[in-house]
Each structure stands twice: as structure tokens, then as C-alpha cells.
Amino acid sequence: MTIRKTSLALLLGAFLAAAQQCPQVHIFGARETTAPAGYGTAGSVVSSIISAYSGATGEVINYPACGGQASCGSVSYASSAVTGVAAVASQVNAFNTKCPNSVLVLVGYSQGGQIMDDAYCGGGDTNEGLSSTAIPISAAAQKKIAAAILMGDPRHIPGLSYNVGTCQASGFAPRPTGFQCPYAANIQSYCDAADPYCCNGSDANTHQGYAVEYGAAALTFVKGKVNAMLSGTGTGGGSTGTSTSTTPPTNTGGAGGAGTAAHYGQCGGIGWNGPTVCAAPYTCQASNAYYSQCL
Numbered sequence: 027m028t029i030r031k032t033s034l035a036l037l038l039g040a041f042l043a044a045a046q047q048c049p050q051v052h053i054f055g056a057r058e059t060t061a062p063a064g065y066g067t068a069g070s071v072v073s074s075i076i077s078a079y080s081g082a083t084g085e086v087i088n089y090p091a092c093g094g095q096a097s098c099g100s101v102s103y104a105s106s107a108v109t110g111v112a113a114v115a116s117q118v119n120a121f122n123t124k125c126p127n128s129v130l131v132l133v134g135y136s137q138g139g140q141i142m143d144d145a146y147c148g149g150g151d152t153n154e155g156l157s158s159t160a161i162p163i164s165a166a167a168q169k170k171i172a173a174a175i176l177m178g179d180p181r182h183i184p185g186l187s188y189n190v191g192t193c194q195a196s197g198f199a200p201r202p203t204g205f206q207c208p209y210a211a212n213i214q215s216y217c218d219a220a221d222p223y224c225c226n227g228s229d230a231n232t233h234q235g236y237a238v239e240y241g242a243a244a245l246t247f248v249k250g251k252v253n254a255m256l257s258g259t260g261t262g263g264g265s266t267g268t269s270t271s272t273t274p275p276t277n278t279g280g281a282g283g284a285g286t287a288a289h290y291g292q293c294g295g296i297g298w299n300g301p302t303v304c305a306a307p308y309t310c311q312a313s314n315a316y317y318s319q320c321l
């Protein structure tokens with residue numbers, strides 16, 4: 027009996043010590059096809075977020091990032107992407123189990139954006155043979171994801187509330203028409219018209235330029251979302267937030283996007299380019315300067 031109590035206390039002590047080592051913010055980064063192991067072109071974005079939060083940590087998604095090239099082991103794009111989606115889910119779930127209170131951020135570049143998109147939004151990916159439409163990230167971990175940054179995501183389709191950039195066409199592995207991500211309010215997806223992978227252009231340099239072009243905007247967006255979650259006013263999306271503010275939203279992101287935002291969708295805030303009108307009967311309510319939501 028005494029022995030059992032002692033070992034229990036030891037276990038609890040070890041658990042508490044481990045919990046204390048958890049960062050306030052943890053960032054997952056996924057690189058683009060054929061980039062060497064690491065964050066790839068998403069690296070500067072990941073670093074800027076880590077630098078913004080004392081003690082924040084980052085983690086590379088471990089997946090082939092290949093499109094059939096010999097340099098990455100001749101793994102097909104489809105196989106690499108499907109492996110990647112599973113890797114995102116297992117790494118995010120494992121981290122959330124270890125550190126359930128840490129706020130999480132996803133950053134993905136090109137194929138890395140596709141696997142983050144698929145893992146966070148679900149819906150399956152018939153382009154790559156991923157038939158399960160479920161979100162593979164656990165419900166608990168989903169709630170701790172404050173923001174997802176997608177750059178040059180081949181799943182791009184026009185008209186989504188979180189699209190940023192000049193692209194008005196689809197990428198090479200597009201979402202089906204009418205697709206809605208349940209976490210739309212937490213996402214920014216950067217894609218310009220000249221991009222041959224997330225759009226229908228022909229300038230590969232455009233595809234490689236998003237970290238420079240949109241890095242500052244992405245950091246501002248992530249900080250708004252992370253700060254809201256850290257202060258308890260943000261939600262992982264999908265669940266009800268407690269906003270008591272009735273201040274009208276300020277849209278400083280230029281002309282508001284077309285269409286209306288759904289219940290719980292984002293409808294304003296600094297950097298927001300999406301819709302600023304809510305579907306009836308909901309009204310747009312400001313949670314903070316960076317985030318207004320349809321409630």
C-alpha cells in the first residue's frame with residue numbers, strides 16, 4: 027500500500043514536472059516538395075512566430091515532402107501527401123497529449139500547406155487518394171489550434187473566406203466546389219495569380235515568394251489569434267466564444283471580401299480580407315482588434 031502510494035506520488039511528480047516544461051505556444055511547420063528536411067520556405071514564418079512568444083517551441087512535420095523526385099526517395103506526390111496528413115495528426119495529437127494547455131499554430135508551405143489543410147479541415151483529399159473525410163487531429167487538439175498559415179496550398183479554390191492574394195482560380199489539387207472548412211476563421215491561405223501550383227499561373231518564383239511577401243501579414247494574423255486564445259477570448263473555432271463587446275468591427279484589410287460569413291465565422295479585424303457581413307440572423311461582434319466573429 028505504502029509502496030503503491032509512493033510510486034503514485036512519484037508518477038504525479040514526474041507528470042507535473044513534464045507539464046511545467048510545456049511552452050505557452052508551439053508551432054508545427056511543414057516544408058514544400060523536395061525541400062531538405064526542416065521547415066523549408068516556411069522557416070522564416072515559423073521563426074518569427076517563435077520569436078514573438080517567450081519560450082515558444084517549434085516542430086518539423088516529419089514526412090517525405092516528395093513528388094516522385096529521386097532526391098526525395100522517388101516517393102509519389104500522393105503517397106507523400108497522405109503520409110504527411112497522418113504525420114501532422116500524429117505529431118499534433120502527441121504534443122497535445124503531452125502539453126494539453128499549449129496553444130498550437132500550423133504553418134505549411136505548398137505540399138506542406140496541403141497536408142496542414144487536409145489534417146485541420148478534413149474533408150478527405152481525392153486528388154491524393156485520401157478517402158477518409160474525418161479530421162484526423164483529435165478533438166482536444168483541434169480546440170488548441172489558434173491559427174493555420176497556408177502558403178501556396180495546391181488545394182486552393184477561389185471564394186474561400188480565408189484566401190489572401192490575387193489568385194482567382196484553383197490549384198492542381200483543388201478542394202471540391204462548395205467546400206467549407208470548419209476552422210475557416212483561424213486560417214489565412216496565401217496564393218497569387220501567377221502561381222502555377224496553388225493557382226493557374228506560370229511563374230514558379232511567385233510560388234517561392236510568399237514568406238517574404240506575406241510573412242509580416244501572417245505573423246500579425248497569428249499573433250491576433252494566439253493572443254485571443256491565451257487571454258481566453260479566442261476559440262479554436264466551432265465552439266462558442268464569450269464576446270460581450272458590441273463594438274462594430276473594423277476592417278482595415280482593404281475592401282471586404284464578397285459573400286457572407288457563417289455562424290462563428292470571422293467577419294472583421296486587422297488584416298481581415300474576407301466577408302464582413304454575417305449570414306442572418308447573426309451579427310458581427312468584435313472580440314479584439316484582430317478578430318470579429320459572427321455570433
Ligand SMILES: *[C@@H]1O[C@H](CO)[C@@H](O)[C@H](O)[C@H]1NC(C)=O
Pocket residue numbers: 194195226227
Ligand atoms: C486563370 O483563371 C482565371 C479565372 O478563371 C482566368 O480569368 C485567367 O484567364 C486564367 N489565367 C490563365 C493564365 O489561364
